[in-house]
Amino acid sequence: MFRRSTVVIAFIACTGFATSKFLQPTPYDRDTAVSSILIALGDEAPEHYIGTMDMEKVGMGKDIINLGGAYENGGATNRVSEHFVCIDCHNIQPEAPFADDNNPDSRLKYSIENNQPYLPGSTFYGITNRTSWFNGDHERKYGKELIEPARHDLVNAIQLCSKECSVGRMLTQEEMQAVLHYLTSMELKLKDLNLSEAELASISANGQTAEQKAQNIRLIKSKYLQGYPATFVEEIPKKERKMGEEGNLDNGKWIYEKSCLHCHSPQKTVTDRTLFGTGKDQKDFKWLASYFKKSNGGSVYWITRHGTASKEHIPQYMPIYSKEKLSDSQIEDLAAYILAESKK
Ligand code: HEC
Numbered sequence: 600m601f602r603r604s605t606v607v608i609a610f611i612a613c614t615g616f617a618t619s620k621f622l623q624p625t626p627y628d629r630d631t632a633v634s635s636i637l638i639a640l641g642d643e644a645p646e647h648y649i650g651t652m653d654m655e656k657v658g659m660g661k662d663i664i665n666l667g668g669a670y671e672n673g674g675a676t677n678r679v680s681e682h683f684v685c686i687d688c689h690n691i692q693p694e695a696p697f698a699d700d701n702n703p704d705s706r707l708k709y710s711i712e713n714n715q716p717y718l719p720g721s722t723f724y725g726i727t728n729r730t731s732w733f734n735g736d737h738e739r740k741y742g743k744e745l746i747e748p749a750r751h752d753l754v755n756a757i758q759l760c761s762k763e764c765s766v767g768r769m770l771t772q773e774e775m776q777a778v779l780h781y782l783t784s785m786e787l788k789l790k791d792l793n794l795s796e797a798e799l800a801s802i803s804a805n806g807q808t809a810e811q812k813a814q815n816i817r818l819i820k821s822k823y824l825q826g827y828p829a830t831f832v833e834e835i836p837k838k839e840r841k842m843g844e845e846g847n848l849d850n851g852k853w854i855y856e857k858s859c860l861h862c863h864s865p866q867k868t869v870t871d872r873t874l875f876g877t878g879k880d881q882k883d884f885k886w887l888a889s890y891f892k893k894s895n896g897g898s899v900y901w902i903t904r905h906g907t908a909s910k911e912h913i914p915q916y917m918p919i920y921s922k923e924k925l926s927d928s929q930i931e932d933l934a935a936y937i938l939a940e941s942k943k
């Protein structure tokens with residue numbers, strides 16, 4: 600007996616982080632869905648909740664989000680948009696080590712460490728756990744009438760972005776179900792919450808009173824963003840711009856390649872009509888650097904804060920980067936990289 604328990608303890612010690620938080624007997628593991636814990640504690644399931652995942656629907660949702668439509672006969676059929684796919688603007692992976700972190704510096708660091716795009720939209724990972732969407736200043740772009748129904752209803756938020764942000768059409772009921780199944784496959788797991796051992800023990804404890812359950816529900820919800828804030832800011836005033844003279848070149852390179860070139864690249868249809876995007880072409884860097892002092896569409900300082908509007912003859916547009924998705928100092932990093940490359 601003695602021997603066996605030593606072996607068990609040694610095993611737990613060796614597997615480190617993965618199990619260190621689970622020394623007490625708990626019904627949960629790292630991959631337990633946060634939504635199922637909340638529901639077990641008595642929280643009400645949201646309207647978009649999907650209890651049992653249907654893998655066929657997950658697959659169809661995956662095609663819609665990643666390829667633009669259900670995939671049949673070697674191609675995406677009946678595309679949601681002729682101009683964009685959802686992953687032009689949204690990641691499908693976590694964007695921070697823990698789900699309560701929305702700092703642009705740690706988001707960029709995480710993107711570099713995990714080799715992920717760095718995009719103007721919020722990640723779809725954990726989106727079914729949120730309780731509000733299109734927060735902050737998005738109302739300024741889309742208007743109250745469109746935003747209000749979407750702010751507390753995920754289905755409406757998806758429809759808004761399918762039609763407006765993607766310059767496409769709304770999803771059919773079948774497509775919506777598929778997309779909800781796929782998004783549920785990337786819901787938050789216990790490992791995404793930065794919980795102390797004591798907090799984990801409290802959440803997992805047997806025989807909790809109603810009061811303790813309510814407290815644990817609040818505790819869990821405090822560990823992830825209920826909605827992503829979005830603040831639109833004006834471009835850095837000309838007099839305050841560093842014009843590429845100061846900034847972190849590695850960050851700037853990453854932003855250029857994993858954010859700007861995510862759309863502005865010759866392989867992408869999104870940028871059919873844009874003026875730069877051959878990637879490493881020095882012409883592009885010289886052209887971009889020549890506009891640093893301007894406040895118009897050529898200037899990286901200006902365009903990141905204003906984006907472009909979708910027009911009849913140019914339906915593809917550039918989204919506004921909120922300050923949460925690209926900070927002023929990250930724009931200076933980008934400018935520093937562009938200037939350095941323009942001189943090579
Ligand atoms: C051209 C860029 C673009 C495309 C394409 C796009 N989106 Fe978005 N989407 C945005 C931006 C910008 C926001 C607002 C910022 C944010 O995500 O928090 C947004 C927000 C959302 C939100 C609310 C997110 C939240 O947490 O507040 C949902 C849901 C959404 N999009 C779904 C979709 C779906 C589904 C598609 C594909 C059919 C899609 N989007 C395509 C740019 C885009």
Ligand code: HEC
Pocket residue numbers: 687688718719854855858859860861862863869870872873874875896897898899902903907908913915916917918
């Ligand atoms: C979601 C896709 C997308 C992303 C990401 C994006 N752009 Fe754009 N951008 C566009 C589109 C589409 C246009 C063209 C709009 C038009 O012609 O009206 C554009 C236009 C521009 C223009 C105006 C000149 C031109 O090429 O037409 C500049 C400059 C620019 N973008 C810079 C950037 C920079 C810098 C970044 C990265 C911080 C970036 N863009 C990220 C889609 C994107």
